[in-house]
Amino acid sequence: MLTVGDKFPAFNLTAVTGPDHNKHFASVTNESYKGKWLVVFFWPKDFTFVCPTEIVGYGSLEGDFKDRDAVLIGASTDTDFVHAAWRTHHADLNPLTFPWLADEKRELSTELGILDKNAGVALRATFIVDPEGIIRHVQVNDLSVGRNPQEALRILDALQTDELCPCNWQKGENTLVA
Template identity: 70%
Template sequence: MLTVGDKLPAFDLQAVVSIEPGSAFKRITDTSDAGKWKILFFWPKDFTFVCPTEIAAFGAMNGEFDDRDAVIYGASTDSEFVHLAWRQNHKDLKALPFPMLSDIKRELSAALGILHAAEGVCLRATFIVDPEGIIRFVSVNDLSVGRNPQEVLRVLDALQTDELCPCNWQKGEAVLEVA
């Protein structure tokens, strides 16, 4: 699995960006949103139970990530058509403000090393990538356990200080000084 300090692999994926006919799909690449921080999170399967809770939680916090010059990309190995159908049929996903990437050929998830060996689906992996394309944070949960988008935001805040941040540090609090 790729980790902190590694370069985000190149990718070019179809994404669902709305449920509007004629404008639902868009290509997203590793160079999209150049100069921004990227929050890239993966879930195992569409039309499941834990996944929409996480996706909706990231969606509700999209403005907070945007305030920090960060974009959110959600992804799974489902096709863009499955993503679209899920968004059209799940009330919490209809107005999702970020792209749902389709890694149907499993190229990005394989390059990141986040495919579940037995199931062949993505683990619940989260990456924070800096504007230069370097992975600065990685977290992976078991298939059955949802992640905490508030913690991802807290870590982004800490990374953006470029300072030493203690345990449970929150934006606006003092950072550590080297003696």
């Protein structure tokens, strides 16, 4: 699995930003967000139970990520059409606007090393990538356990200070002096 200090892999995938194939589908590459912080989170499958709770949780913070010059990107191994159908038929997902990558060939998931060996789907993995494309944070959960999007935001805040941040540090608090 790729980890902190590794370069986030190059990718070229279809992103879905809404339910309408004519308006909300676009090709996205790692170059699409060059110079930006990325918060990329993977979920195992669309039309499941834990996944929408995480997606809605991250989506509720999209403005906070934007305020920090970070792009929020979701991804799974489902197709773009499955993403669009789920967004259409799930009231909580329909209004979300951040891109969902369709890694249907499992190329990005494989390169990142986050495919579940038994289920063949992406684990619940979160990557925070700096503007130079270097992975600065990785979190991977079991398929059955959801993440805390607020923690991803807190870690992004800490990384952006480029200083020593103690346990449970929150934006606006003092950092450590060595």
